[in-house]
Amino acid sequence: MLPNQVYPVVWNHDRVLLIDQNRLPSEYTLVEISRCDDMAHAIKTMIVRGAPAIGVAAAYGMYLGAREIEATNRDQFLAKLERVAEQLRSTRPTAVNLFWAIEQMLKTARHTIGSLDHLKQALLDAAQRIQQADLETCRSIGDHGLAALPPGKLRLLTHCNAGALATAGYGTALGVVRSTWNAGRLERLYADETRPRLQGARLTAWECAQEGIPVTVITDSMAAHCMQRGMIDAVVVGADRIAANGDAANKIGTYSVALIAKAHNIPFFVAAPVSTIDFNIASGKDIPIEERDASEVYQVGETMLCPPGVEYYNPAFDVTPAELITAIVTEFGAFPPERIQAELSPIS
Template sequence: METMRWVDGRLEILDQTLLPETAEYIKCEHYETVCDAIRRLSVRGAPAIGAAAAYGLALGANAVQAASREVFITAVEKIAGDLAATRPTAVNLQWALDRMLETLRGNTNDNINDLKKALLEEAHAIYREDLESNRRMGEFGQTLFPDNAAVLTHCNAGALATAGLGTALGVIRAAHKAGKNVHVYADETRPLLQGARLTTWEMLQENIPVTLLTDNMAGYLMAQGKVDLVIVGADRIAANGDVANKIGTYGVAVLAREHNIPFYVAAPMSTIDFNIASGRDIPIETRDEQEVTHIAGKRVAPEGVKVWNPAFDVTPARLVTAIITDRGVARPPYIDSLAALAGKE
């Protein structure tokens, strides 16, 4: 099942809000539809959001009618701003849009149609590179897995969160392919149940053994000696190695430290924001209260209750055993190792 695909001049996005019951694609003929899909979490996961935004910009640019290169660029920059405003935490969104705009500004061609083609080609490149990035992360990360490993993961960092294969789940897939007999424990991940709905679905599709548990069972599972390692994805990583990921990740990291269990993060280099020194500076998205007060459209909390609904939390670098990237495995101190992998020494 493809997370997204470009078909006959339009973007088709797998609507993840309907999984696992229904596999249905949203047909995006206008960039505004892509914006809505990102806001609604029809497409989610930092790498997938980046790729979708790149295609959304190409889609929007294709509809622009401009008499000059300068007018065209101004219009495309406005579209990029609309796409960037959809979600604040995942850095891959802005990274992909910046890359698309750099491609546009660096192209000196005055032919508008050629500029439109260049943007679409760059979106295709971002999509293809994410697939290769996931493959490399899997190769690097699976070496950290012992045979017969019981692995706990939180949220969904799989093929559905990327162009394909996945970050954390991509590493799990690679370990499974290497014959390491992996068993996955998946936190359900309240409030939107990405672990229950998406991670377990992906694992079952590939016959990787998986057990579902509610978020508040993770500590007891560790205390029972049933977890060998934890691996999660990331939506933004600061230069010092602090990790923003789905809400609840920080609690899992604290539990892993208490039980002396390795805590790994898998993310491409594009998720590392070297412009942010630490997690304190990462913008954290707050979402609609109904995500907490309702489940599958049914109210489960009383009318009038106050709700706090941050979509992400920040795990301090001191709790992270290693960060698995598409350029290799970084270990503490991350301020040095991440910079070295990025060639910023």
């Protein structure tokens, strides 16, 4: 049975339920997570993925880890909680929301006074607040993105999946698409398939199909052709980390789309919460880029795509320079990249 609304991370009584995004679209499966080790594995293996969703999952992972801690005093508990945090930090190096959520949970633990049972409950409450805040944030991003788009009926292009599956629900880039659809202004969404893990073909298309949003899947190499033919009015993508100067790391292939959009004078928007902006990093050169297993490139399922004896390179992300970005859409509005530090740094 498929959901009416998509929530990739759900707290259910005493455990977390995750949609297994590795099995979509052929199979809708929920994975039960009741231990921090299992949550770390789920994040690392991309059962849950997308920067905001990873942050929510990590927050619950911190609570699950705290629940397992045996300690006789507060200092001992906090020391063990830091080890839990380090385990979760090691799962995905690029998505800054992971680190942000972990730090929020650590702050909660440090500032909560009372028994260890009270402290653990405070951590669960904090994780649930992070989840609810992200959902509200995405709806605001959607509305601000709609306001920033060109007027009239629109044909939008997106890359990868920055939708409900990648957040607490609703989505960042797909949140903008949803708001545009709900306002009656979306003619069609074009979704890059997004090699090598095919998140556009598998996940973005699946989300749109659940809601009847008109979507056309194209291969990554077709984006330039579609823009040349006048089929795209604007591009909207998400981000896993944004530097202080507005450089944005997103799924590999995003930089190519931005270059093509610039060549065709098509506006290019990055939609992300302020928690995705890392004001401690001056530019995209300092953003760590995760490299994933070569098997993602040389096979799809059980089918081998390449001959034996060749080498592989599989960076999960690339960095789009700020000068290629029309605006960064956040829960507080849409801003030119050069303005985000002045406008948003105090908020974070």
